[in-house]
Amino acid sequence: MAEIIFIGLSLSSILLLVALGLAITYGAMGVINMAHGELVMAGAYVTVLSGIWLHLNIIAAIPLAFLVTALIGYLIERLVVRRLYGRLLDTLLATWGVAILIQQAVRLEFGLSFFGRHIAGLGVGLQNVTVPEALTGAITIGGVQVNAFRAFIIGVTVVLTFATWLLMYRSSFGVQVRAIMRNPNMAAACGINVQRVNALTFAYGSGLAGVAGVMMSGFKTVFPDMGTPMVVDGFLVVAAGGVGSLLGTILSAGLLGQINGIVASVTNDILARAMVFAVVILIIVLKPRGLFSYRGR
Amino acid sequence: MDAKRRLDYATYAVFIALIMCAPLVLEEFWLNRIAKFLVYGMLGVAASLCWGYAGILNLGQGLFFGLGAYMMAMSLKLASPTSLQQGSDKPVPDFMLWNAEPGAPTDLCCINRGSFLWLPFQHQWFGVMMGLLVPVVVAAGLGWVMFRKRIAGVFVSIITLALVLLVRLVLIDAQPLTNGFNGLTDLGYLTIGGFEFDPYSAATYYLVASALSLSLILARMLVETRAGLILQAIRDDQNRVRYLGFDVPVYQIFFFAVSAAIGGIAGILYVVVADFASPTFLDLTFSITMVIWAAVGGRGSLLGACIGAILINTIEARVSETEGFLQAWRAIIGLIFVLVVLFLPRGLAGLANDAGEWLTGRLGGGRRRATAPRVASSE
Numbered sequence: 001m002a003e004i005i006f007i008g009l010s011l012s013s014i015l016l017l018v019a020l021g022l023a024i025t026y027g028a029m030g031v032i033n034m035a036h037g038e039l040v041m042a043g044a045y046v047t048v049l050s051g052i053w054l055h056l057n058i059i060a061a062i063p064l065a066f067l068v069t070a071l072i073g074y075l076i077e078r079l080v081v082r083r084l085y086g087r088l089l090d091t092l093l094a095t096w097g098v099a100i101l102i103q104q105a106v107r108l109e110f111g112l113s114f115f116g117r118h119i120a121g122l123g124v125g126l127q128n129v130t131v132p133e134a135l136t137g138a139i140t141i142g143g144v145q146v147n148a149f150r151a152f153i154i155g156v157t158v159v160l161t162f163a164t165w166l167l168m169y170r171s172s173f174g175v176q177v178r179a180i181m182r183n184p185n186m187a188a189a190c191g192i193n194v195q196r197v198n199a200l201t202f203a204y205g206s207g208l209a210g211v212a213g214v215m216m217s218g219f220k221t222v223f224p225d226m227g228t229p230m231v232v233d234g235f236l237v238v239a240a241g242g243v244g245s246l247l248g249t250i251l252s253a254g255l256l257g258q259i260n261g262i263v264a265s266v267t268n269d270i271l272a273r274a275m276v277f278a279v280v281i282l283i284i285v286l287k288p289r290g291l292f293s294y295r296g297r
Numbered sequence: 298m299d300a301k302r303r304l305d306y307a308t309y310a311v312f313i314a315l316i317m318c319a320p321l322v323l324e325e326f327w328l329n330r331i332a333k334f335l336v337y338g339m340l341g342v343a344a345s346l347c348w349g350y351a352g353i354l355n356l357g358q359g360l361f362f363g364l365g366a367y368m369m370a371m372s373l374k375l376a377s378p379t380s381l382q383q384g385s386d387k388p389v390p391d392f393m394l395w396n397a398e399p400g401a402p403t404d405l406c407c408i409n410r411g412s413f414l415w416l417p418f419q420h421q422w423f424g425v426m427m428g429l430l431v432p433v434v435v436a437a438g439l440g441w442v443m444f445r446k447r448i449a450g451v452f453v454s455i456i457t458l459a460l461v462l463l464v465r466l467v468l469i470d471a472q473p474l475t476n477g478f479n480g481l482t483d484l485g486y487l488t489i490g491g492f493e494f495d496p497y498s499a500a501t502y503y504l505v506a507s508a509l510s511l512s513l514i515l516a517r518m519l520v521e522t523r524a525g526l527i528l529q530a531i532r533d534d535q536n537r538v539r540y541l542g543f544d545v546p547v548y549q550i551f552f553f554a555v556s557a558a559i560g561g562i563a564g565i566l567y568v569v570v571a572d573f574a575s576p577t578f579l580d581l582t583f584s585i586t587m588v589i590w591a592a593v594g595g596r597g598s599l600l601g602a603c604i605g606a607i608l609i610n611t612i613e614a615r616v617s618e619t620e621g622f623l624q625a626w627r628a629i630i631g632l633i634f635v636l637v638v639l640f641l642p643r644g645l646a647g648l649a650n651d652a653g654e655w656l657t658g659r660l661g662g663g664r665r666r667a668t669a670p671r672v673a674s675s676e
Contacts, residue, residue, distance in 0.1 A: 100631030274466035
């Protein structure tokens with residue numbers, strides 16, 4: 001039983017890792033960023049590339065991936081999302097286009113493959129990341145054997161969630177973000193630089209995706225398509241948890257991860273995932289605003 | 298009838314004439330390919346009806362397409378020579394035999410636990426009927442739940458998206474019945490009155506082309522009825538229509554189901570043309586790709602969305618001979634899509650519309666145009 005709960009916890013932490021960034025971009029900014037999965041993918045490729053070219057291990061890749069994906073996110077906000085605030089479905093569509101562009105950039109090695117040049121670590125193929133010795137194998141927590149890397153992921157997720165909570169609820173930047181979330185015009189009238197704060201918030205959410213990507217690369221194969229299922233999962237977690245509620249996202253990731261783990265233990269992984277989708281549909285039909293929604297104006 | 302509308306109808310007529318004449322110049326291989334793209338054109342029509350006219354962004358149109366396709370493929374699978382030659386007097390799909398438990402009877406009724414569901418599909422028309430009925434019933438049921446509860450905007454998109462992925466997983470998991478990831482391949486021909494529709498024949502092309510023309514004409518007639526006008530009013534301001542005393546969900550459910558029916562028929566025809574059905578029809582990517590076709594062609598125009606689908610796929614097929622070009626083309630599509638959403642929400646049809654307006658303004662002495670579909674503002 002403890003083992004199943006740990007597996008559920010591990011699945012929850014992965015869901016939360018991806019959903020955390022979306023909770024900020026979708027929840028706080030009202031932008032459905034379908035390129036989020038591609039930012040996760042970009043984070044995973046940063047790990048691959050930094051391993052090949054800079055001989056950095058996976059832990060050292062975390063800050064690097066954060067910076068790279070935050071920069072990509074910043075550019076997406078400046079070039080595309082900025083023009084679409086208030087048009088929720090259009091942000092979904094436009095960022096899907098951006099997602100295709102990022103995927104193709106990796107596949108085509110930024111266009112270099114046209115000229116017969118290749119960059120090791122990019123391209124259409126599969127990539128792998130080796131995890132350092134200390135994070136492989138199993139460790140024993142409270143009498144239960146757990147996979148060390150999975151435990152590491154849970155730890156990273158807790159730290160990131162805490163950092164996000166601090167940023168959003170205990171810093172002046174967070175106050176500005178939440179003010180914009182409630183009423184952008186009023187916030188602007190109070191002297192908040194709405195454009196700058198929005199761009200930085202989007203960059204932070206994207207950076208979280210990059211860190212999620214580093215974690216994913218440790219136990220999954222890295223390839224250009226890897227992000228699509230992740231963005232769907234993350235998006236559903238945020239929608240089920242309630243838009244604009246960090247707590248809702250955390251709880252909904254916990255709930256869906258446990259459901260996934262428990263159903264998988266009695267049937268199989270495919271049906272477990274199907275069950276997660278069914279629960280999300282049920283939640284949205286019964287409570288369209290999600291389990292814990294912020295009541296905005 | 299004013300000049301603008303006359304021009305509109307003329308465009309429809311020209312388009313239909315063009316696709317009907319295409320077999321005169323196309324060789325067999327391209328005929329089959331274009332027939333596939335005409336099926337995609339039907340999906341464009343369905344997307345435009347749902348999104349452009351009803352304001353419902355369905356991110357799970359692949360569900361209706363996939364259901365239609367699987368229903369048809371089940372019937373055609375039983376009609377294939379391999380299914381008929383499995384040592385039983387009744388047809389049995391080959392994959393069921395490969396996976397059968399030792400000693401299981403070689404009969405469709407009980408070769409595995411769910412195989413009896415296949416029994417009625419021995420009649421081809423049952424498959425065709427189900428291919429139409431199942432999507433419509435699912436859409437009506439789903440619409441009933443969603444629109445009665447006044448779920449709108451992005452939440453409809455989330456639900457449809459989750460549902461298509463859910464059904465896809467169930468389909469894959471029901472491996473003994475559906476052949477899982479591999480889908481249904483090696484199918485027989487659709488036979489009507491003793492005539493076999495070979496996927497590479499001109500007859501099959503004409504079947505698809507007439508279905509596309511019919512659905513275009515019917516959809517166009519439908520949106521010009523009173524109900525169609527009310528639907529567009531709902532898209533623009535749901536509450537106002539509700540206050541006027543109309544039963545809003547009824548209109549939404551009806552048009553959602555019509556769009557699903559077109560999707561289902563497209564699925565049926567795709568199986569006839571492409572000779573397989575697979576879970577990839579229910580991939581998220583495919584459903585969003587349909588939205589891209591409609592957006593680029595013009596979501597507010599049935600014909601525009603249809604042409605968008607055909608155009609994008611034809612270009613993709615042209616460049617796909619070289620792997621590098623194909624990947625680059627996909628990147629270009631991504632870029633075009635971003636630009637269309639940002640700067641050209643009415644798509645190519647919007648451009649054509651402006652050009653047509655300018656033209657009729659010149660010729661017709663500047664008469665005002667009647668109700669042309671306006672692009673729905675999202676959310």
